[in-house]
Amino acid sequence: xxxxxxxxxxxxxxxxxxxAAAALVGLTLLAGAxxxxxxxxxxxxxxxxxxxxxxxxxxxxxxxxxxxAASLAFRAGVLNIGLEGxxxxxxxxxxxxxxxxxxxxxxxxxGLLVASAxxxxxxxxxxxxLEARRGVPEVLSTILLNLIAAAxxxxxxRGALQDPRGDYPQSRALPDAVxxxxxxxxxxxxxxxxxxxxxxLLVTLVxxxxxxGLKLRATGLAPAAARAIGLPGARLxxxxxxxxxxxxxxxxxxEVLAVTGRLYDPFSAGAGYTGIAAALLGGSHPLAAAAxxxxxxxxxxxxxxxxxxxxxxGALATIVPGVLVLTVLAxxxxxxxxxx
Amino acid sequence: xxxxxxxxxxxxxxxxxxxxxxxxxxxxxxFSVALLTPGPISDAGWNAGAYExxxxxxxxxxxxxxxxxxxxxxxxxxxxxxYAAKAxxxxxxxxxxxxxxxxxxxxxxxxxxxxxxxxxxxAPNLAPIVFELEQAAYxxxxxxxxxxxxxxxxxxxxxxLPSIKSTFLAYEAxxxxxxxxxxARPVFTGSFEDVxxxxxxxxxxxxxxxxxxxxxxDAAALGVFKGAEERKIRAFGTNKNQNAxxxxxxxxxxxxxxxxxxxxxxxxxxxxxxxxxxxxxxASGVISFVWNPAALANVPPAVVxxxxxxxxxxxxxxxxxxxxNF
Numbered sequence: 001x002x003x004x005x006x007x008x009x010x011x012x013x014x015x016x017x018x019x020a021a022a023a024l025v026g027l028t029l030l031a032g033a034x035x036x037x038x039x040x041x042x043x044x045x046x047x048x049x050x051x052x053x054x055x056x057x058x059x060x061x062x063x064x065x066x067x068x069a070a071s072l073a074f075r076a077g078v079l080n081i082g083l084e085g086x087x088x089x090x091x092x093x094x095x096x097x098x099x100x101x102x103x104x105x106x107x108x109x110x111g112l113l114v115a116s117a118x119x120x121x122x123x124x125x126x127x128x129x130l131e132a133r134r135g136v137p138e139v140l141s142t143i144l145l146n147l148i149a150a151a152x153x154x155x156x157x158r159g160a161l162q163d164p165r166g167d168y169p170q171s172r173a174l175p176d177a178v179x180x181x182x183x184x185x186x187x188x189x190x191x192x193x194x195x196x197x198x199x200x201l202l203v204t205l206v207x208x209x210x211x212x213g214l215k216l217r218a219t220g221l222a223p224a225a226a227r228a229i230g231l232p233g234a235r236l237x238x239x240x241x242x243x244x245x246x247x248x249x250x251x252x253x254x255e256v257l258a259v260t261g262r263l264y265d266p267f268s269a270g271a272g273y274t275g276i277a278a279a280l281l282g283g284s285h286p287l288a289a290a291a292x293x294x295x296x297x298x299x300x301x302x303x304x305x306x307x308x309x310x311x312x313x314g315a316l317a318t319i320v321p322g323v324l325v326l327t328v329l330a331x332x333x334x335x336x337x338x339x340x
Numbered sequence: 341x342x343x344x345x346x347x348x349x350x351x352x353x354x355x356x357x358x359x360x361x362x363x364x365x366x367x368x369x370x371f372s373v374a375l376l377t378p379g380p381i382s383d384a385g386w387n388a389g390a391y392e393x394x395x396x397x398x399x400x401x402x403x404x405x406x407x408x409x410x411x412x413x414x415x416x417x418x419x420x421x422x423y424a425a426k427a428x429x430x431x432x433x434x435x436x437x438x439x440x441x442x443x444x445x446x447x448x449x450x451x452x453x454x455x456x457x458x459x460x461x462x463a464p465n466l467a468p469i470v471f472e473l474e475q476a477a478y479x480x481x482x483x484x485x486x487x488x489x490x491x492x493x494x495x496x497x498x499x500x501l502p503s504i505k506s507t508f509l510a511y512e513a514x515x516x517x518x519x520x521x522x523x524a525r526p527v528f529t530g531s532f533e534d535v536x537x538x539x540x541x542x543x544x545x546x547x548x549x550x551x552x553x554x555x556x557x558d559a560a561a562l563g564v565f566k567g568a569e570e571r572k573i574r575a576f577g578t579n580k581n582q583n584a585x586x587x588x589x590x591x592x593x594x595x596x597x598x599x600x601x602x603x604x605x606x607x608x609x610x611x612x613x614x615x616x617x618x619x620x621x622x623a624s625g626v627i628s629f630v631w632n633p634a635a636l637a638n639v640p641p642a643v644v645x646x647x648x649x650x651x652x653x654x655x656x657x658x659x660x661x662x663x664x665n666f
Contacts, residue, residue: 055422304419
C-alpha cells in the first residue's frame, strides 16, 4: 500500500486496461456476440448520453465512498474487509430511522445520514475490540461481520422493519419529500454524488496533507517505528477503522436516501467488496481509489447496457473489473520484483 | 513524498469525453418486450419461468426481446428507464420489489407498459400480475373433503405470509364444501427450505388424524411428501406440477408462468391493456388443477366428475373462490 511514482502507475494502468479490453473482446466472442457491438453498448450505456452518465454517477456514489473508506483504513494498516457489512449497517439505520423522521426534509436527511454513519462506525467496534484485546485479525472478524449484517438485513425486512402495508419483505418507504431528487431531469444523478466526491477530496486532503494523515500513514507503513517515536498506534488504528466504517455506513444511508428509498433483501450487490477492489486498483490513494470507483461504476452501467442490447450475459461483463484488479496487482508485483 | 493524481483519473476522463459524442441509441421498431429478473435465468425456478415466458412471447407474438439480470435494488429504476428510453413497448419486472421503481418510471414514459409479477400498484400503464392459485387450491380441498375418512385435513406452510394463508383459506373452503363439518388445520414451519421441519409438521398432522395434506412450502414440500408417504396418506403439489415427485401426491395446483407472460404481452399488443390488475386463474389456463395419473385409479369417478364441474363453475365465474384480502 505504498506510494508509487506517476510513471509506474501509468505503466500499470495501461497494462491493466489493455488486459481488461482483451478479456472483454474474448468474452463477447465466446458469447457469440460482436465485440464491436458489445463495446459500443458498453460505452453508450455508461457515458453515451446524459441519462447513461446519470446512471453511472448514481452507481458511483456508494462505490466512491466505500473506495475511500477502504483506502483510509488500508493506509493506516487496518485491513477492513468489512465494508459490505458497514454499508448494510448504514442502510439498515437509514431504513429504520428514515420513515420516523418528520419536519423539514433537510433535517430529516441530516438525521438519517448521521444515523447511517454512526451505524457503520459501530459495526466495526466488535472487530476493533477483538483485534485490540484478543488479537483476532480484523480480516477474519470483519468478513464474519459482513455475513451477520447480510443475515440481519434478511431478517429485519421480514420482521421488525417490514412495511406493515402489504405482504412483501421490504422496509417502509422513505417519504418522497425526504428522498433526494435528480440534479437534472432525465438523469438519475443526485446531490449524493457531489457529497461523495467532496468527501473523497476531504479524505485525500486529511490523509495526504495533514499531520494527522502523516501519523496514520506512519502507523500503517511501519507500526514498530511509529510506536518508537511515540505515536499512539492503537488509537490511530481505531480512528482509521471507525472513520472507514462511518464512510461505508454513510454510503449505505445515501443508497437508501438517493436510490432505493427502502431496504430490500438482498440489498447490496457487493458495494463494499467493489470498494476494496477500487482501492486496490488506486493503490490505496483516496483520490485514485475514487477515480477507480467511477470506472467500476461506468463498467457496471455499461455492462448492463451490453446485456440489454447484445444479449451478452451480465456475468461475463462482471469478469472485466476482476481482470483489471488482478492485472494491476500482478503488474505491480512484477515491477516491484524488478526493482529489488 | 508528494502524491500525484492517478493516471486512472485521466483515463476515465478521456473515456468520458471520447464516448460522449456517439450517435443516438437505435430505436426499436415493432413490438418489443423486455424482462428484468432479480436473479439468474438458469435457476430452474422463478427466474427461469419468466425467461421461458419471454422466449414464448418472441416465438408466438413475433416480438423483439431483451433481458437483463438486475443485481441489486439500486438498479431497478436504471433498467426500467433504459428500456423505456428505447421505446420498449412492454417491460416486465419479475417480482413485487420492482413496484416502486416501475411506478416512478411509468409516470415519465406513458407509452411504455410496465408489469410487475405480483404486487398491488396500478396506473394507466402499470399493473401487477396476480396468480389466482386459490382456485386450484379450492379444488384440492374439495377432493380431500369428498375422500377423507377422518374429516380432518392438514395444511403445511413455509413462512406465514398473507399470500400463503390465502391459499389455505381457499383449500379449507373446498374441504368444508366437500365434507361439511370437517376441519383443516394450518401449520407454519417458518421456512421455505426446511425439509425436515416440514416433514415433522406433516407427521404431527397425520398423527392428529389428518388423512390429507395441502402444502404451500416451496422447496420444503418434499418433507411433506415424505411424511405423507410414511403415514400412507395423501398430499397435494402446489405452484409446479409435483405429481412425479412422490406417489403420495394425488394432484397438483399448477401455475404456468410463461403462459401468464404471453397472455399479458398479447393484451398489450392488441391494445387491450387497461391498467387493471392482471388476474390469471383457471379460465386463462395459467392456473390448472392436474391429477396425478399414477394415483387417479384410487379416486372415485364421482369425485373426478364433481371436480370437473366445480372447475367449470369457477372458470365461468358462476362460483367465486374465497381469497385472502392482501
